[in-house]
Amino acid sequence: xTNPSVVQGVQALPQEQEGTSEERxxxxxxxYEGRGDELIPILQQVxxxxxxxxxxxxxxxxxxxxxPESTVFGVGTFYAxxxxxxxxxxxxKVCRGTxxxxxxxEQILGEVxxxxxxxxxxxxxxxxxxxxxxxxxxxxxxxxxxxxxxKVHGRMAAPKVRKMLKKEAH
Amino acid sequence: xxxxxxxxxxxxxxxxxxxxxxxxxxxxxxTCGRAAGADDILDVLNRELAQQHIQADILPVGCIGLCYxxxxxEVIKPGMPSVFYGNLTPELIPEIIKDYLVNGNPRxxxxxxxxxxxxxxxxxxxxxxxxxxPQVRISLRNCGNIDPENIKHYIANGGYEGLAKAxxxxxxxxxxxxxxxxxxxxxxxxFPTGAKWQFCHDAPGDIKYVICNADEGDPGAFMDRALLESxxxxxxxxxxxxxxxxxxSEGYIYIRAEYPLAIQRLRTAIRQMEECGLIxxxxxxxxxxxxxxxxEGAGVFVCGEETALMASIEGSRGMPRSRPxxxxxxxxxxxxxxxxxVETWSNVSAILAKGAEWYAGYGTEKSKGTKNFSLxxxxxxxxxxxxxxxxxxxxxxxxxxxxxxxxxxxxxxxxGGPSGGFIPERLIDLPVDYExxxxxxxxxxxxxxxxxxxxxxxxxxxxxxxxxxxxxSCGKCIPCRWGTKQMxxxxxxIANGRGRPxxxxxxxxxxxxxxxxxxxxxxxxxPNPVLTGxxxxxxEYEEHIVEKRCAALHCKALISYYILPDKCEGCMICARNCxxxxxxxxxxxxxxIDQDKCTKCGICLSLCPPKFNAIAKxxxxxxxxxxxxxxxxxxx
Numbered sequence: 001x002t003n004p005s006v007v008q009g010v011q012a013l014p015q016e017q018e019g020t021s022e023e024r025x026x027x028x029x030x031x032y033e034g035r036g037d038e039l040i041p042i043l044q045q046v047x048x049x050x051x052x053x054x055x056x057x058x059x060x061x062x063x064x065x066x067x068p069e070s071t072v073f074g075v076g077t078f079y080a081x082x083x084x085x086x087x088x089x090x091x092x093k094v095c096r097g098t099x100x101x102x103x104x105x106e107q108i109l110g111e112v113x114x115x116x117x118x119x120x121x122x123x124x125x126x127x128x129x130x131x132x133x134x135x136x137x138x139x140x141x142x143x144x145x146x147x148x149x150x151k152v153h154g155r156m157a158a159p160k161v162r163k164m165l166k167k168e169a170h
Numbered sequence: 171x172x173x174x175x176x177x178x179x180x181x182x183x184x185x186x187x188x189x190x191x192x193x194x195x196x197x198x199x200x201t202c203g204r205a206a207g208a209d210d211i212l213d214v215l216n217r218e219l220a221q222q223h224i225q226a227d228i229l230p231v232g233c234i235g236l237c238y239x240x241x242x243x244e245v246i247k248p249g250m251p252s253v254f255y256g257n258l259t260p261e262l263i264p265e266i267i268k269d270y271l272v273n274g275n276p277r278x279x280x281x282x283x284x285x286x287x288x289x290x291x292x293x294x295x296x297x298x299x300x301x302x303x304p305q306v307r308i309s310l311r312n313c314g315n316i317d318p319e320n321i322k323h324y325i326a327n328g329g330y331e332g333l334a335k336a337x338x339x340x341x342x343x344x345x346x347x348x349x350x351x352x353x354x355x356x357x358x359x360x361f362p363t364g365a366k367w368q369f370c371h372d373a374p375g376d377i378k379y380v381i382c383n384a385d386e387g388d389p390g391a392f393m394d395r396a397l398l399e400s401x402x403x404x405x406x407x408x409x410x411x412x413x414x415x416x417x418x419s420e421g422y423i424y425i426r427a428e429y430p431l432a433i434q435r436l437r438t439a440i441r442q443m444e445e446c447g448l449i450x451x452x453x454x455x456x457x458x459x460x461x462x463x464x465x466e467g468a469g470v471f472v473c474g475e476e477t478a479l480m481a482s483i484e485g486s487r488g489m490p491r492s493r494p495x496x497x498x499x500x501x502x503x504x505x506x507x508x509x510x511x512v513e514t515w516s517n518v519s520a521i522l523a524k525g526a527e528w529y530a531g532y533g534t535e536k537s538k539g540t541k542n543f544s545l546x547x548x549x550x551x552x553x554x555x556x557x558x559x560x561x562x563x564x565x566x567x568x569x570x571x572x573x574x575x576x577x578x579x580x581x582x583x584x585x586g587g588p589s590g591g592f593i594p595e596r597l598i599d600l601p602v603d604y605e606x607x608x609x610x611x612x613x614x615x616x617x618x619x620x621x622x623x624x625x626x627x628x629x630x631x632x633x634x635x636x637x638x639x640x641x642x643s644c645g646k647c648i649p650c651r652w653g654t655k656q657m658x659x660x661x662x663x664i665a666n667g668r669g670r671p672x673x674x675x676x677x678x679x680x681x682x683x684x685x686x687x688x689x690x691x692x693x694x695x696x697p698n699p700v701l702t703g704x705x706x707x708x709x710e711y712e713e714h715i716v717e718k719r720c721a722a723l724h725c726k727a728l729i730s731y732y733i734l735p736d737k738c739e740g741c742m743i744c745a746r747n748c749x750x751x752x753x754x755x756x757x758x759x760x761x762x763i764d765q766d767k768c769t770k771c772g773i774c775l776s777l778c779p780p781k782f783n784a785i786a787k788x789x790x791x792x793x794x795x796x797x798x799x800x801x802x803x804x805x806x
Binding site for chain 2: 035036037038039040041043044071074075078079080081082096097098099101102103107110114134135136137138139140141142143145150152153154155
């Protein structure tokens with residue numbers, strides 16, 4: 001489960017988008033009717049636009065859906081997909097499914113962690129990389145699998161990690 | 171245009187494509203194909219065909235299930251049989267185009283097999299290959315055969331015939347047909363589909379729902395993804411049939427956000443259904459009304475449980491609730507709801523089209539029909555397979571899967587993901603049906619099948635599953651929240667060499683309590699890997715606890731690396747690359763690993779030149795080595 005204690009210091013919508021971010025949020029909300037069952041799709045769309053769920057956005061969503069802020073926060077922290085802190089420009093996902101596990105994904109994760117200097121679930125301080133693990137990407141036949149910015153790398157091996165990361169940096 | 175006209179048009183178009191003067195090239199573009207490099211293959215194909223001035227139609231298709239041979243193409247030259255080529259690299263494409271399309275040599279050395287009629291010297295029929303011969307394709311009937319983004323392809327191959335037939339029947343007759351077919355829920359629990367529909371049909375209420383559970387969360391399972399990517403209409407047609415039988419006019423597909431391609435193809439499919447009058451307020455002119463919405467999951471395993479799934483659709487935290495009331499009585503927004511899995515729905519459309527008796531002709535007495543499995547792990551031919559119920563594990567592992575790679579020994583087959591159990595090698599002749607798997611302590615599950623060889627430690631793999639279920643436990647009920655955590659803690663102790671006598675018994679006691687006491691399927695089945703692990707591999711647990719030994723050489727705390735003095739040539743490669751400087755030694759000096767500093771990363775073993783092969787990885791047996799580096803003995 002996502003650790004709620006990670007929401008420190010995120011008080012305003014992302015700085016670089018200030019001015020436009022309010023409008024973008026309004027634009028998202030305008031395509032919904034304000035029903036409670038729209039909460040998850042709205043959060044998904046907000047995260048797609050902002051890269052994470054900024055706190056002011058969650059407050060505004062609560063008002064829009066006439067839900068307590070605690071409910072919005074509760075849903076935002078329940079689902080693994082939602083991030084309450086910004087993610088890096090490059091997202092590296094290491095699959096930790098069963099097929100990947102028996103084919104050595106633990107070593108691959110270790111190598112990515114070593115190369116990036118962060119642990120799974122963290123983002124590099126320069127916001128260049130985020131490292132995530134996923135329960136199963138569903139490409140088990142190509143295990144072990146790493147997904148970088150949506151691109152699937154099958155039949156990975158620890159020695160290939162450095163080259164893969166280098167390619168993603170540009 | 172009514173359905174009959176659309177069908178006629180679809181068949182004309184399909185036939186025209188079959189008889190086209192152009193060469194047709196089908197390319198597998200599912201997630202697996204793409205991950206294996208299908209995009210590059212497509213680029214090279216386009217380039218080469220243009221360069222050689224060959225008129226060819228390229229058709230992206232889904233997954234035929236031969237994942238081990240991806241990327242795959244199927245080449246259909248006019249007047250020639252269709253030839254499959256697998257394990258392609260961009261370099262091979264120009265060769266195939268030049269040799270086969272230009273010069274008429276089908277390159278039997280590169281071909282995998284022929285599909286359909288016709289023969290070519292040196293190439294066998296695809297369905298005579300050991301990997302496909304035992305398979306029966308009902309649910310996966312169109313996968314890899316049609317363009318999943320073209321509804322006409324589906325219709326030309328008999329699609330929506332089942333729906334047309336259903337709409338001519340009374341709803342109760344549709345349910346009776348389902349009961350007669352013997353179809354049971356393919357999500358894993360195996361509840362009879364017809365009975366489930368009957369409960370929902372009989373429940374009072376004007377508004378009812380059907381839901382397609384596409385929240386395929388089992389790590390190690392990809393059947394539903396492949397099916398939705400390759401043949402979305404087979405699933406959607408099933409939902410329409412079910413909705414008609416039950417009396418529902420609204421449906422939801424709850425699909426994990428991790429499957430973007432499947433979601434995209436479903437959206438395309440639904441749009442095309444609207445255009446063909448197959449979804450809306452008057453389907454096929456029968457007055458039957460049905461609409462479908464797609465809801466994307468947000469990465470939580472427990473949402474595959476039906477009550478949690480419905481809570482998630484409603485916009486809440488996806489936590490299960492106790493049953494009864496069952497969803498058939500009180501489901502989504504308190505209305506009667508039938509939730510069925512992707513594979514179940516795709517079987518429904520086939521059953522209606524071809525008849526319950528035909529379907530019941532496959533399988534065993536109590537488990538009818540076929541089952542999809544994603545075969546992965548330590549197996550030569552990984553892939554998506556569909557087999558008749560009652561087939562033995564031996565046939566799956568050795569005939570279809572081609573056995574274990576690198577001549578290793580099979581240790582166990584794991585079915586049902588984190589909810590299932592291990593079936594040991596000695597039960598390899600077990601028939602695959604709901605009852606036999608349950609008797610062996612595992613479950614059918616949704617179809618994940620992971621093959622485990624001698625290099626896998628049973629304590630570690632059990633710990634792996636428990637790590638998963640423990641982190642995915644929603645925390646609502648105590649047996650699951652704390653029980654999985656306690657079991658995991660004990661397993662970690664055992665793997666780290668801190669196991670104590672009595673741990674096995676404690677684990678078993680905990681496992682039974684969690685099984686009995688948990689609220690939903692997640693907790694009730696989470697102990698299965700522990701229980702079957704101990705039942706069949708108790709000696710491995712005891713080895714870890716008593717001898718502090720991991721025979722599979724996996725548990726880091728129980729293994730050591732040594733440099734063999736009679737083999738080390740003092741080349742210094744390992745010493746230079748050790749990340750913690752734990753290796754001492756100079757040029758032409760036998761190197762020594764400082765066991766206190768060593769983090770057991772294994773880099774030295776992977777880097778020691780094979781001609782020296784001087785690093786030994788052992789567990790529980792010390793190796794005689796010098797304490798300090800000594801000069802390499804010169805061979806006389």
